[in-house]
Amino acid sequence: MNNRRARTVLALLSCCFCLSLAQQPGRFNIVLQNAGISSMHTAVTHYGNVIFLDRTNIGPSAINLVGNCRDNPADMMTTHDCTAHSVIYDPSSNTVRPVFIYSDTWCSSGQFLPNGTLMQTGGSSDGGSIIRYFTPCSSGSWCNWMESSTNLQSSRWYASNQILPDGRIIVVGGRGVYNYEFQPTGGQFYLQFLKDTADFQDDNLYPYLHLLPSNLLYIFANRDSILLNYFTNTVVRKFPTIPGEPRNYPCSGSSVMLALDTANSYSKAEVLVCGGANQASFKNSDAQYGASQTCGRMEVTSNSPYWDMSYMPFRRNMGDMVLLPTAKVLIINGAQNGSQGYLLASNPILNPLLYDPDKKTFEIQAPSTIPRVYHSTANLLPDGRVLVAGSNTRYTYQYTGPFPTELRVETFSPAYLDATNDWLRPRIAKNPFTITYGMPFSVDVAIPGKLVGNIQLTLLSSPFTTHSFSQGQRQLKLPVAASVLSYANTYYVASTAPPSSVVAPPSYYMLFALHNGIPSQAVWVLVTS
Ligand SMILES: *[C@@H]1O[C@H](CO)[C@@H](O)[C@H](O)[C@H]1NC(C)=O
Numbered sequence: 001m002n003n004r005r006a007r008t009v010l011a012l013l014s015c016c017f018c019l020s021l022a023q024q025p026g027r028f029n030i031v032l033q034n035a036g037i038s039s040m041h042t043a044v045t046h047y048g049n050v051i052f053l054d055r056t057n058i059g060p061s062a063i064n065l066v067g068n069c070r071d072n073p074a075d076m077m078t079t080h081d082c083t084a085h086s087v088i089y090d091p092s093s094n095t096v097r098p099v100f101i102y103s104d105t106w107c108s109s110g111q112f113l114p115n116g117t118l119m120q121t122g123g124s125s126d127g128g129s130i131i132r133y134f135t136p137c138s139s140g141s142w143c144n145w146m147e148s149s150t151n152l153q154s155s156r157w158y159a160s161n162q163i164l165p166d167g168r169i170i171v172v173g174g175r176g177v178y179n180y181e182f183q184p185t186g187g188q189f190y191l192q193f194l195k196d197t198a199d200f201q202d203d204n205l206y207p208y209l210h211l212l213p214s215n216l217l218y219i220f221a222n223r224d225s226i227l228l229n230y231f232t233n234t235v236v237r238k239f240p241t242i243p244g245e246p247r248n249y250p251c252s253g254s255s256v257m258l259a260l261d262t263a264n265s266y267s268k269a270e271v272l273v274c275g276g277a278n279q280a281s282f283k284n285s286d287a288q289y290g291a292s293q294t295c296g297r298m299e300v301t302s303n304s305p306y307w308d309m310s311y312m313p314f315r316r317n318m319g320d321m322v323l324l325p326t327a328k329v330l331i332i333n334g335a336q337n338g339s340q341g342y343l344l345a346s347n348p349i350l351n352p353l354l355y356d357p358d359k360k361t362f363e364i365q366a367p368s369t370i371p372r373v374y375h376s377t378a379n380l381l382p383d384g385r386v387l388v389a390g391s392n393t394r395y396t397y398q399y400t401g402p403f404p405t406e407l408r409v410e411t412f413s414p415a416y417l418d419a420t421n422d423w424l425r426p427r428i429a430k431n432p433f434t435i436t437y438g439m440p441f442s443v444d445v446a447i448p449g450k451l452v453g454n455i456q457l458t459l460l461s462s463p464f465t466t467h468s469f470s471q472g473q474r475q476l477k478l479p480v481a482a483s484v485l486s487y488a489n490t491y492y493v494a495s496t497a498p499p500s501s502v503v504a505p506p507s508y509y510m511l512f513a514l515h516n517g518i519p520s521q522a523v524w525v526l527v528t529s
Pocket residue numbers: 113115116117133135
């Protein structure tokens with residue numbers, strides 16, 4: 001090819017590329033080149049900064065501890081390690097601060113307590129029974145991990161946590177652990193369902209937990225699901241088996257409970273499970289079987305529940321599902337072949353999907369340039385972006401080859417953040433810091449011009465995200481009794497807090513206002529009794 005033809009072809013190609021980019025909604029931005037660690041567990045605190053965690057027994061990370069080293073004789077890689085395995089990321093300055101953690105957090109679980117402290121549980125080797133606390137602080141201040149002297153009742157690797165209405169945490173399962181326990185107080189109870197769903201490769205790990213408005217706990221593992229009455233330790237319902245592939249680690253798909261809605265008094269709960277992997281793909285990774293292409297949706301509060309199946313435009317395992325302020329679901333990260341686990345997947349899927357629960361459609365979003373496979377995370381930020389971190393948190397952090405350890409942090413900005421929506425974008429001008437179950441409250445919402453459509457309010461919890469499941473992710477569409485113009489372009493919006501701690505367990509939530517479907521930045525409110 002001569003130079004001129006090459007240039008023409010290039011111009012055509014790049015034009016097609018920019019056209020297709022322009023047509024696909026949303027955009028990725030790399031916000032940090034080096035987070036110091038590759039985050040496999042991520043949680044956004046109510047100070048707006050973000051806890052990143054990898055694992056301790058992996059060799060040195062890419063960021064040093066400050067004036068400190070870790071001497072842990074139980075560490076199988078580095079008994080003397082002066083690097084950090086947790087950092088606090090500040091989205092406003094795009095900087096990280098290293099924090100010290102002692103025991104191994106590999107494949108652990110977590111959940112925010114009602115007072116905003118993260119309780120983080122279990123992991124591998126010396127970390128299996130450990131309970132850790134991180135009490136967050138503003139970015140200029142100093143706060144650190146604290147390891148409790150009280151242990152879990154069982155050593156748990158690959159368990160899932162869910163906050164309960166009374167503020168305690170239920171910790172469910174783990175590899176070879178067929179029970180659940182309550183923290184910080186309460187007993188431990190055998191659960192046959194966990195044994196029944198443990199196949200030859202344990203496709204029941206990191207079970208999906210959703211606390212229903214009936215105060216029963218929905219538990220999904222492998223291809224099956226139940227409702228657990230956790231007061232009496234009885235299984236009150238067994239649901240139909242989902243068609244298709246196993247859906248939990250290592251055949252990981254992902255799952256959310258769709259937004260609970262004041263329109264039906266928060267009584268209806270629907271669970272969505274998307275993606276997964278061919279059951280043979282973990283043991284026979286050479287085959288690189290195609291991942292699952294299906295989503296199942298089930299109204300789990302119905303008297304006759306069934307899986308409503310649909311096809312996604314792409315196959316996906318190791319996806320993450322993020323509830324957005326619009327109550328749509330972003331399906332992001334993962335690969336199209338293979339299974340979850342180190343080096344076991346291929347064909348990374350760079351385009352997220354936006355699932356619309358009303359229309360039941362999947363909209364293909366603009367792609368990333370960075371594969372996010374095993375040990376990657378996605379979390380909603382209070383400014384409406386989705387923070388994407390981690391991937392291939394490999395031994396000794398390997399930056400070359402087909403599965404490089406990924407230190408870059410990106411954000412995905414859904415199309416609602418486009419400047420073309422700025423003329424609608426609302427701003428919460430005044431809000432309570434605390435709202436009380438069942439009690440009225442109000443916010444002042446400023447809009448740029450005339451009111452178009454209506455103003456809505458939504459609450460979103462901050463989950464603990466790891467291994468394609470965001471533990472404790474929850475959304476509520478709140479009532480809006482009236483939006484009254486009170487002063488220049490500012491509306492007094494009257495609402496009522498969630499009726500009970502069953503509908504919204506006590507915690508800090510992000511409160512978003514939406515104007516004609518375009519969200520504001522969130523404010524943090526404490527939902528409490
Ligand atoms: C929140 O509660 C936990 C557990 O009781 C405690 O360790 C932590 O210090 C508390 N945090 C705050 C900010 O009071």
